[in-house]
Amino acid sequence: MKPVLLPPRPVQHFYRGGDRIAALRGIEPETDRQPEEWLASTVSRFGSDDIGLAVTDDGAYLRDLVGADRAAWVGARGGRDAADLGILVKLLDARQRLPVHVHPDRGFAASHLDCPYGKTEAWYVLETEDHCAVHLGWNRPVDRDELDRRREAQDGEWMLAHMNRIVVRPGMGVLVPAGTVHAIDGGIFLAEVQEPTDFSILLEWSVTTSTCEESHLDLGFDAVMPAVSTDALDAAALDALISTAGTAPAEAGFRSLLPSAADPYFRLFDAAGETAPREAGFAVVLVSDGAGALVSEAGSVDVERGQVYAVPHAFGAWRLTGAAEVLVAAPGAGWPMTLRGGDVR
Incomplete structure (x- = not known):
């Protein structure tokens, strides 16, 4: 059984970007808001049946191919379901800053979302404009009541000021543990690897097309905010989440x-x-x-x-x-x- 070629299938989203994905994949962008492509994906966007799913040249969903011959695709042991590949890979080409948000861990997902996966993820920087940064974790402990107030006020600047800012360059790898607050500056093109879910808690929905009601996984903020860490991520812990291996040829x-x-x-x-x-x-x-x-x-x-x-x-x-x-x-x-x-x- 040979590898399967997957043609480009960019994903429309609220934020601008996608020209660097189009250049890499050899296509013309249809709009300036196709900033993602989900590569070899057998999972879809939260709330959708098919957005994000990978499709072969003949129009078949990769999800269906894997489900029909699971042992050939992943070996003898099973995962969450017949089409589970254990990973989700994306290209993400942001031309504007992404919102402050958090992903739940496996324990929360198992108890609240009937899923064994949370959404720990990692970014690998492919290209970036000068001085662009990612924002990862709190730079000091945050009071939960204060965070609730800032979330309700949609005070993104307060959130960013309380987060670690990391200027990135091509070849850097950054691990984002579930529960850790994060955001990405515009101007960064990266490959993202993650657990195979689309679970996001938006603390800053005002810079998106989502509403408050669409920002808490249909569970309510009272239920999801315990999944958000308010602990500080100190210098040593932050350093352990960063790799510069790819900055060498x-x-x-x-x-x-x-x-x-x-x-x-x-x-x-x-x-x-x-x-x-x-x-x-x-x-x-x-x-x-x-x-x-x-x-x-x-x-x-x-x-x-x-x-x-x-x-x-x-x-x-x-x-x-x-x-x-x-x-x-x-x-x-x-x-x-x-x-x-x-x-x-």
Whole structure:
């Protein structure tokens, strides 16, 4: 079984962006508000049946292909459901600042949303304008009652002033643990890897097209605010969430691009040129530059810049050949057994 090529399928959203996704994927943007693409996705946007789902060249949903032959795609062990791949990968091209928001952890999702996954995520910076930053965690402890008041007043400037601001550059990887407040400046183009859900608690909905009633996962703020950490994220804790491995040129081997704390949730690698084989298992491959091939005992697939492939477990151990540069996203180490018992610690 060979990797499946997935044509571009940009996602319309409230915020501006998408020109850099279009340039990478070799398409013309239809609007200036197609700032995301969900790569090899078998999950859809919260409240939608199909927005975000990956589709093959012949129009089939990848979700249906995986569900029909799960062992071939992910191996013998099952996850949340028949189409669960253990990971969601996105391209995100923001031309305006994204709102201050938070994602729930696995314990909250299990008890309130009937889902074993929360939404820990990580960002890998592909391109950025000068002086752009991400905002991650509180820079001092925040009083919950004060946070409630600032949320009701939609005081985004107060929230940002109380958050850690991290100026980013291409090749940086940033882990965003569930429960941690965050936002992204306009001007940043990144690949995002995350748990396969679309659970978001918007503390700042006024800069979006959402309303207050659409900002709390249909649960109410009284129910969701306990999922929001109010603890400070100090310098040492913040440093542990950042990797600069990708700021050096890619090598002829699969190099981890994220902090080790991400490993139980998802993994992200890059590689260039000729590599040794990597283990069999589901993966999402984005060809970021050049041309080459994915090669295993099951066959060979030619690849080139801008293409995205869903690589099934049944492709076996595979290697990269030629002059391509790739990003490879995979489920967390030990998945799906790490789903048992709530949050990974």
